[in-house]
Amino acid sequence: xxxxxxxxxxxxxxxxxxxxxxxxxxxxxxxxxxxxxxxxxxxxxxxxxxxxxxxxxxxxxxxxxxxxxxxxxxxxxxxxxxxxxxxxxxxxxxxxxxxxxxxxxxxxxxxxxxxxxxxxxxxxxxxxxxxxxxxxxxxxxxxxxxxxxxxxxxxxxxxxxxxxxxxxxxxxxxxxxxxxxxxxxxxxxxxxxxxxxxxxxxxxxxxxxxxxxxxxxxxxxxxxxxxxxxxxxxxxxxxxxxxxxxxxxxx
Amino acid sequence: xxxxxxxxxxxxxxxxxxxxxxxxxxxxxxxxxxxxxxxxxxxxxxxxxxxxxxxxxxxxxxxxxxxxxxxxxxxxxxxxxxxxxxxxxxxxxxxxxxxxxxxxxxxxxxxxxxxxxxxxxxxxxxxxxxxxxxxxxxxxxxxxxxxxxxxxxxxxxxxxxxxxxxxxxxxxxxxxxxxxxxxxxxxxxxxxxxxxxxxxxxxxxxxxxxxxxxxxxxxxxxxxxxxxxxxxxxxxxxxxxxxxxxxxxxxxxxxxxxxxxxxxxxxxxxxxxxxxxxxxxxxxxxxxxxxxxxxxxxxxxxxxxxxxxxxxxxxxxxxxxxxxxxxxxxxxxxxxx
Numbered sequence: 001x002x003x004x005x006x007x008x009x010x011x012x013x014x015x016x017x018x019x020x021x022x023x024x025x026x027x028x029x030x031x032x033x034x035x036x037x038x039x040x041x042x043x044x045x046x047x048x049x050x051x052x053x054x055x056x057x058x059x060x061x062x063x064x065x066x067x068x069x070x071x072x073x074x075x076x077x078x079x080x081x082x083x084x085x086x087x088x089x090x091x092x093x094x095x096x097x098x099x100x101x102x103x104x105x106x107x108x109x110x111x112x113x114x115x116x117x118x119x120x121x122x123x124x125x126x127x128x129x130x131x132x133x134x135x136x137x138x139x140x141x142x143x144x145x146x147x148x149x150x151x152x153x154x155x156x157x158x159x160x161x162x163x164x165x166x167x168x169x170x171x172x173x174x175x176x177x178x179x180x181x182x183x184x185x186x187x188x189x190x191x192x193x194x195x196x197x198x199x200x201x202x203x204x205x206x207x208x209x210x211x212x213x214x215x216x217x218x219x220x221x222x223x224x225x226x227x228x229x230x231x232x233x234x235x236x237x238x239x240x241x242x243x244x245x246x247x248x249x250x251x
Numbered sequence: 252x253x254x255x256x257x258x259x260x261x262x263x264x265x266x267x268x269x270x271x272x273x274x275x276x277x278x279x280x281x282x283x284x285x286x287x288x289x290x291x292x293x294x295x296x297x298x299x300x301x302x303x304x305x306x307x308x309x310x311x312x313x314x315x316x317x318x319x320x321x322x323x324x325x326x327x328x329x330x331x332x333x334x335x336x337x338x339x340x341x342x343x344x345x346x347x348x349x350x351x352x353x354x355x356x357x358x359x360x361x362x363x364x365x366x367x368x369x370x371x372x373x374x375x376x377x378x379x380x381x382x383x384x385x386x387x388x389x390x391x392x393x394x395x396x397x398x399x400x401x402x403x404x405x406x407x408x409x410x411x412x413x414x415x416x417x418x419x420x421x422x423x424x425x426x427x428x429x430x431x432x433x434x435x436x437x438x439x440x441x442x443x444x445x446x447x448x449x450x451x452x453x454x455x456x457x458x459x460x461x462x463x464x465x466x467x468x469x470x471x472x473x474x475x476x477x478x479x480x481x482x483x484x485x486x487x488x489x490x491x492x493x494x495x496x497x498x499x500x501x502x503x504x505x506x507x508x509x510x511x512x513x514x515x516x517x518x519x520x521x522x523x524x525x526x527x528x529x530x531x532x533x534x535x536x537x538x539x540x541x542x543x544x545x546x547x548x549x550x551x552x553x554x555x556x557x558x559x560x561x562x563x564x565x566x567x568x569x570x571x572x573x574x575x576x577x578x579x580x581x582x583x584x585x586x587x588x
Contacts, residue, residue, distance in 0.1 A: 052467070078469030090467070092460035098263040103457045104468040106450045112470065115451040118271035122450060123259060126267055130258035142263030165468060 002029040003065070005169045005199045006082065011050055011060035013043075013223075020046040021057070022223045028169055028199040035214035036203045039243070043223040044203045045087060048171050051201075052084050053077045064169075078107075083167035085158040087174045087203075091146045098142040100157055101129040104164035129164065136160050136190055152183030159190055170194065172202040176209055188212070211235070219243075271448035280530050284433055288426075295429040299497045301537050302432040303490055306439050308517045308529035310486035313443055315515075316524030317452060318479045319459030321375060323511055324382030325487055327366075327389050328359040330506030332488030335359070337501030338399055341406040348411045348420075352435065352492045359488020360481050362389075367480035371473055374462075383508070390506040405502025409495065420499060428497040435493055439486050444526060446482070455479055459524070516555070520562060522569025531570050 007027035013020050020043040028034060036044050049055050051062065053074040062070045064080055072080075092100050106112045106125050120126070133139045136156055141149055146157060155175060162170060176187045184206075191213060194200060204210050210217065210231075217234045219227040227240050234240055258264055287298050307329055314320040332355035339345035339354065362385075370381045393400045400406065413419045418427040446452050458465045458472055465472050495501045504510060513536070521532020539558065543551035566573040 054466075074466045075469045075471055078467065084467060086464075086467075090461050090464040092457050092464065094460055095456065096263060096267075098267055099453065102267065103453060103465075103470075106453065107468045107470050111450045112454045113451055115446050115449045118445075118448045119450045119453045120268035120271055120448070123256075123268065125450075126264050127256065127258055130261055130264050134258065139258075139261060142261060143266060161464070161468060 002031055004029050005032075005065060006051060007063045008050070009061045009063070011047075011057045011062060013046055013050055013055060014058045019223050021050060023060070024220075024223075024225060026218065026225070028201055030168065030199050031197055032199040032201075033213060033215045034199075034201045035210045035217045036201060036220055037205075037207075037210055037217060038220035038226070041222075042220040044220055045173055046223070047220065048084060048173055048201075048203065051169075051171060052082055078165060081166070081168035082171070083162040083165040083169070084171040085162050085173055085175055087177055089151075089154050089158055091154060091157055091161070093146045096143055096145055097133065097138060097149070097157055097160075098126070098129055100146065101132055101160050101164050102126065104161045105129050105132075108165050132160055132164055135193070136163075137186070150183065152179040152186055155179055155187055156190060159187070163194075167198060169199045170201070172200065172204075174204050175202065176204065176206055184209075271445075280527070281437065288429060288433075292426075295425045297537070297541070299425055299428045299432045301533055302429070302436045303494045303497065304514070304517060304533040304537065305529050306432075306436045306493065307487055307490035307514050308521070308533055309440060309443050309526075310483045310490060311514050311518055312523055312526070312529055313446070313486070314480055314483035316518065316528070317447055317459060318455040318476060319462075320371070320476060320480060320483075321379050322382040323379050323508075323515065324384070324386035325483075325514055326506055326508070326511035327382070327386035328363055328484040328487035329491035329494070329510060329514075330386075330389060330393065330503075331359040331362050331484075332356060332491030332493075333495040333501050333505040334393060334400060334491075335488070336492035337406050337409055337495040340411055340495075341409045341501075342399070346410065346412045348414050348431070348496050351411070351496070352489050355492030355495075356485040356489040359491065360485035363484025363488075364477065364481045367477040367484075371476045371480060383511075386506060386508070386511060390503060393503060393506055400501075403503060405500055407500045409499050409501070411496055411499075420496065422499055425497065432493055432497055435489065439489060443486065447526065451475070451478075456524075516559065518569075519559070520569055522571035525568070525571050528569055528571050535570060 004027050008024055011024045012022045024047065036047065038044055050057050053072055057070065061068055069077060092103065102125055105128050106122065109125060111122050111125050130139065130142065133142050136159065138153065138156055138160060141153060146154060159175065175191060176184050179187055188209060202210065202213060214231060217229065217231055218225055219234065219240050221243055226243065227234060227237055259268065288295065291298065311325045315322060335358040336351045336355040339351060345351055345354065366385045370378060373381060394402050411420055414427060414431050420427050454470055454475055458475060462472060491505055494505060517532035517536045518528060520535050521528030521530065539555060540551065543554045562569060568575065
């Protein structure tokens, strides 16, 4: 039984004369493995920002489990279960890997506003953080600061922070971007191992990753949905090949 | 799976669980402060000034060093506290020192809250300018309200009731002042230390390190910043009140850019976001200022300026940061891989 988690109805976003998103109808169900692809500047990251509430849409509605969340700020959407990773690492660079995950989990468990007892006394938060790092095979790096880690493992911390929020919808913005190919398997393995019930949307240029992971692909061109379908359909679609796959050369 | 709590034995988990523990060396500054009282009875006025500067720097460290709130107007709160305490006592409304300090802190906190709600919507250079403007506005207000503040001349010769009804503030032998300031500094320090090791403090560090990510983990970033700014303002206000009580006067210097810049220099010298940077920085600054002004009475700030240039070029994290770098350097040398 799948339920629709997040959906958009005719969502548009303009920056001045630039239409970064136009009339997008889209949804993510529980357990979904969707991918959003498209040439550079197609509006993929803009669309994630619209889902997470970084921007308000110029027109259209965003719903979560049937409830209108168009005007809900970012933090409130996170509390509902919408989490994301960033295309370029946005980590707490001066802090340890453990502290990075601690911050996210403390926020989710409502531990963060406490001022008068030490963070170290929230054993539950530390324990959950360590378990999460173990799952992602990051436990050995837990005491390292982010800046000491190779880029591929930093990308994994991006994912760890998002997973620490126990999301129902997870939006992955180019999770393997910038990772040398020798390390990219650690990201792919982690994505394969995501909990089955959460709805996942992945944005990527790496067609191997997209075709391996997604069961449903949406192609975005100049802010509008250009084509949708299974990986097979998208791979066989001559228009898509012309507009996108042609230049990104599959395989 | 092994026992559920086994992950807590991981070195990283243990480090996080124990990082707030008090280390033995942390007694050192307090022992030195007590030793100073006995060793330099003729310099207790200087010592008191130093203690007040440390408390003020700690308040700035909380906002700037930990939460990353860029401000050049922190003297606004120092002055608000100083004038609250000074005016109440000068006009005979409230002369009890301890509750007076709390009042000074409360007034500064209110100004911090009100200005923070507006200012903290901005960041970077805009925020810097706005904090500066807030301070300038307060300074001008104090300048114009002659009947209450004495404007340019300030309020001289204020008297307070004895501390706890026992210890008189004596302007010539400032023993009471020194011990009183030390106790207030200790309480303020313990409070800030508790705060920065708390989950709240951890989230402030998160905001400093990456504001966008803090939004994305669902943290109410602006609320946290306003709370932090208000607490920081309250402590700065207490420091200002302490200044008024230990000097027995108030003047416009408490609200001046000069004071705001000095506390910033202290923090940069010592190392911001490091709790003890305020101590090191205040000692370094006051001692340097003392000796440099004896050697070159007319141009002593030149030496300070040169030192700041050196710090900015070679020791971005201040004197404490320099120690860290050296320690890492030697550790790396001792264990060549």
